[in-house]
Amino acid sequence: MKILLINPPRSPENNILKFAPEEAKRFIxxxxxxxxxxxxTIAAAVKDHDVTVFDTKGEYDLVPETPELSILVRLLxxxxxxxxxxxxxxxxxxxxxxxICRAxxxxxxxxxxxxxxxxxxxxPNDFTDPSFDIIIPGQCPHIFREVARVREAGGSFDNIPGILIHSGGTLKKTAGKAAPWDTADADYLMPDRNHLKRWIATYKVGNSPYPSTYVFTSLGCPYKCTFCSIWTQFKGKYYQRTVESLITELKSIDEYPVVRFADANTVVDESFMLELFKRIEEEGIRKTFVMDIRADIAANKPGIIEKLARGGLKVVICGFESFRDEELKKYHKDSPAIDNQEAVRVFEQNGIMVRGNYVVPPDYNLDDFAALAEYADRNRVVYAGYTVLTPMPGTIYYQQVKDQIIDHNYRKYNFFNSVMRTTLPHDEFHARIGSLWLIKKGTDVI
Ligand code: B12
Ligand code: SF4
Structure with missing residues (x-):
């Protein structure tokens, strides 16, 4: 059976970029x-079929004159x-x-x-458009495999538990609970990056001449920040891969010298990371690693950062979120602002470049912007990102503010647009966030 898996294009909505001063635009x-x-991962689950993966993001990067989405999908x-x-x-x-589905x-x-x-x-209940036949929530490679089997063999999808089926104009959930699937450990499926060969030249970040790939060492997050949809996706659970499956994967991706760990937080289980980096050294794996690491981990456990740096860690993405303890508390970040400063010191001491990300709430006034700018200036990092605190559906923050949302256009839910009323005029709010992107040490973006 022939299966086509399509990665959709990026949303172009970016009001920070649109309203930013000219000199800041190149950094955003x-x-x-x-x-x-x-x-x-889904492709690996059905590898016995004839599978094609098509990355429209990669395609539009590779061939900018590619026709618009509906035509592209028709041709595909x-x-x-x-x-x-x-x-x-x-x-x-x-x-x-x-x-895509309509096309x-x-x-x-x-x-x-x-x-x-x-x-x-x-x-899942958002998927009311009749062009979607089946919606499969959760970690579901096994369920997708079953859907493909039933599609091929004929029969009813109603007998597959835990999926939503479009029928007679409504979405109907099938009875029963989907069987558990341990995506990270026992059921881990090695992704076949050969599917992406066509776009490998587009997977380059910053000024790197080399392509980068993502590898996850864990799924989910043990923390519970109010604005974050990662822990809600995994219902607060944290799943760790095994060291040896990671070593196998790292050894199989020679064509990618830069590896970004796609974890919510790469360092949660310290002993796991130490073991992984010990094995990386033993195997002579030489790569540039990019990771997401919380500020409190770096601030409280500088020893581990030193070891990771020796093993190839070069760039860390660190969610600073705010410079005010009361805001961090409100977000359930569980880490005070002082940790951000200490973390930067630890990372820099180890030659690691930091991307620190701040989130700006829609109610910031001129004084708040001035205070954030002053703090970010005093604590400059190589790259700094400043985005909008956004109520992503499925988060606690969404529940808290859903009555205040004025823009329900999902394309704007990418952290670059306020979907709530702003205290400052809308355009000025985004322009001021745009200006903040100038406050950093480095000369380029990652
Ligand atoms: C890798 C990644 C990317 C990659 C690839 C994504 C892509 N599809 O192209 C890139 C770099 C392109 C990317 C881009 C963006 N991302 Co991103 N990304 C991630 C990241 C780090 C890991 C996701 C991942 O690979 N997980 C591992 C896989 C195995 O899990 P999974 O994706 O959930 O897939 C499983 C199931 O969901 C399911 N499944 C997945 N797809 C399908 C398809 C079918 C048919 C079926 C049946 C099942 C199925 O099966 C899989 C295996 O079990 C997450 C953060 C995180 N740590 O989770 C953010 C995350 C998903 N990204 C996010 C965002 C916002 C973005 C951006 C919009 C950011 C931005 N402002 O620009 C952009 C979008 C494009 C752009 N503007 O450039 C948010 C999404 C929030 C939300 N609620 O929508 C996340 C959660 C990060 C965050 N800080 O909140 N991202
Ligand atoms: S913001 Fe980071 S630390 Fe907080 S819940 Fe999300 S992934 Fe975890």
Missing amino acids: HKKLIGPPLGLL VEKHQPDLVGVTVITSEFDFCID VKKVNPAILTVAGGLHATLC
Whole structure:
């Protein structure tokens, strides 16, 4: 059976970039680059079928004159003649997934369309558009495999527990509970990056001449920040991979000298990381590693940062979020602002470049902006990111402020647009965040 898995394009909505002063524009994120790990995992689950993975992000980066999405999808479907099309969905790309499935159905309504991923997990009931046939929430490679089997063999999807089926204009949840699946450990599926060969040249970050790839060492997060959808996706659980499966994967990706760990927090289990880096050294694996590490970990356990730096850790993304303890408390960050300063010191002492990210709440007034600018200036990091505190559906923050949301256009839910009323005039609010991007040490972005 032929399966086509499509990674949707990025949302172009970026009011920070739009309203930023000219001199700041070149530092502001325009796009994040990286392979779709979730889709590769799904592809691995059905590798006995004839599977094609198509990364539209990579395609638009590689060939900017690629036709618009519905035409691209039509051409793809005509070329591959799939029986089943799968899309991966995060909130800001939800509309594009609808566009993809509509375009598929226009060519051939008999093609089964299946949606999965973060947004399908957190908000499955959003998928009311009839172009979606089946929605599979959660970590579901085994369920997708079963859907493919039933599609091929014929039969009813109603007998597959834990999925949503479009029928007669409504979404219907099948009875029963999906069997558990341990994506990180016992059921780990090695992604086959050969699917992405066409776009490898586009997977470069910053000024690096080398492509980078994502590898996850864990899934979920043990912390519970109010604005974050990662821990809610995994219902507060944290899943760790095994050291040896990581070593096998790292040894199999010679063509990627830069590896970004796609974890919420790479250092949670200290002994695990020490063992992993011991094995990396023993195996002579030489890579540049990029990780997300919390400030309190670096501040309280500088020894581990030193060891990781010796093993190739070069860039750390650190969610500073705020410079005010009362805001950090409100976000349930569980780490005071002083940790941010100490973490920067520890990272820099070890030659690690820091990307520190602040989130700016929509109610910031001129004094708040001045105070943040003054703090960020005193505590400059090589790269600094300043984004909007956004109520992502499925988060605690969303529940807290849902009545105050004035913009329900999901394309804007990518941290670069306020979807709530701002205290400052809308354009000025975004322009001021744009200006903040100038406050950093480095001369380029990652
Ligand atoms: C890798 C990654 C990316 C990659 C690849 C994503 C892609 N599809 O192209 C890149 C770098 C491109 C990316 C980009 C962005 N990302 Co991102 N990204 C991640 C990251 C770090 C890891 C996700 C991952 O690979 N997990 C591991 C895999 C195995 O799990 P999974 O994706 O959930 O997949 C499993 C299931 O969901 C399911 N599944 C997934 N897809 C499908 C499809 C089908 C058909 C089925 C059946 C099942 C299924 O099966 C998989 C295996 O079990 C997460 C943070 C995190 N640590 O989780 C953020 C995250 C997903 N990203 C996020 C965001 C916001 C973005 C950006 C919008 C950021 C920005 N402002 O620009 C951009 C979007 C594009 C852009 N503007 O450039 C948010 C999403 C929030 C939300 N609620 O929507 C997250 C959660 C980070 C965060 N800080 O909150 N991202
Ligand atoms: S923001 Fe970071 S530390 Fe907080 S819950 Fe999300 S991933 Fe965990």
